[in-house]
Amino acid sequence: MSILCPGAEGEARMDAWTEAAGPDKPTDRLIMKMRQQLASYPIPFLSLPVITEQETALDVFIKMNTSASPLKDFDIVVAQLEGAVGNSLHDMITDLNEKVPAAAHYGKVEDTALAVGALLLGKPPLKRTYLDRDFGKELAGVWDQVVQGLKRGVGFLRDEAIFNERLLPTEVILYLTSALWAQVPVDGVDKEGRARTLIRKAIWRASFTDRYLKTATTRAFADFKAILELIQNPAAGTTPDLFDDAQNPLPQEVELFRGGWPSRKDRLGRAIMAVSLYGGGYDFADGAKATADNVREREYHHVYPRSLIEGAFPDHEVNSALNCALISWQTNRKIGAKTPSDYIAARAADANATEAQVRHRLESHLVPYDSLIAGDFPGFLEQRAKLVHGPMQKLCDGLVP
Secondary structure (H helix, E strand, O other), rough: OOOOOOOOOHHHHHHHHHHHHHOOOOHHHHHHHHHHHOOOOOOOOOOOOOOOOOHHHHHHHHHHOOOOOOOOOOHHHHHHHHHHHHHHHHHHHHHHHHHHHHHHOOHHHHHHHHHHHHHHOOOOOHHHHHOOOOOOHHHHOOHHHHHHHHHHHHHHHHHOOOHHHHHOOOOOHHHHHHHHOOOOOOOOOOOOOOOOHHHHHHHHHHHHHHOOOHHHHHHHHHHHHHHHHHOOOOOOOOOOOOOOOOOOOOOOOOHHOOOOOHOOOOHHHHHHHHHHHHEEEEEEEOOOOOOOOOHHHHHEEEEOOOOHEOOOEEEHHHHHHHHEEEEEHHHHHHHOOOHHHHHHHHHHHOOOHHHHHHHHHHOOOOOOHHHHHHOHHHHHHHHHHHHHHHHHHHHHOOOOO
């Protein structure tokens, strides 16, 4: 960059470098071309003297980059933390990824870490919080809790069959869950059992209600404080708004029809898909159980092939989460445009599986076997809505279906 810098100083450095390095003519011409490109491109910057106080430099840094070209929240905290305690947040994130590699399967680890840290510091995970000049220093003080919380939080989500970002109904449950687990004693048997029930209730109600459709971070902060109080003190009389059926009612069976195709980041659709894997999600053909490792290779499959029912039924029903199953791509290719009864028979024959085995695999996805092979698509959707609704209610009460 020093030899590409526009102006006389940059040109002098280029001459000195080329004389010492002795590049060939094509390289020399390339350097000149790059200098010309930079010289004609407006790059605003402010050069501060090396003696500038860190606090002043950070203040200038934030003001410059939150006006015309905003920085990411993470970039601002990087400067705060390094200016306050001398640690590299980038190095801390790298270490976090090594200790909790599965966290990267749920989105940007740096954004999640900031949100978890904010909650642990008793603050909402908002830009206003991150812009506080003390936030970087305070984050360093709770960093070990952030790492521990993410490790336990991600493990808990996997136990709940929410294996990755594709199955995450709302990003809120990732940082809310992790922040709550960070506050639960590792060896506290009774308290851990109570926490598991309350956190399960929280993530599934967050997935099936409209609680976080607006002002998600502010509401998550309020729920975090209330749920944490219940974990630490079972006699607390507080009821988190997330748990209030009047404010945040669960959907009825018929409302599950609104669940859209899960790949479209539809909250309700992804919630339905996650519940459908809770019973194992065994592949239709090879019988493999859905796991955090193999689910990444699976594809969204129309249980009733789209080519057979498109045009005969509304698009929102054809592409409903109730008509979706997550199966291996090999199985998805083999099924193709066959009718449900045909592809089920073919899978049973190819895998040398009995009807009972195939029935079990389908029902592990909460797919009603009898309704499926009957060829009644509307009836199939109604029956699957019933099968999903029961486990949903139990999970949203903190129970295992």
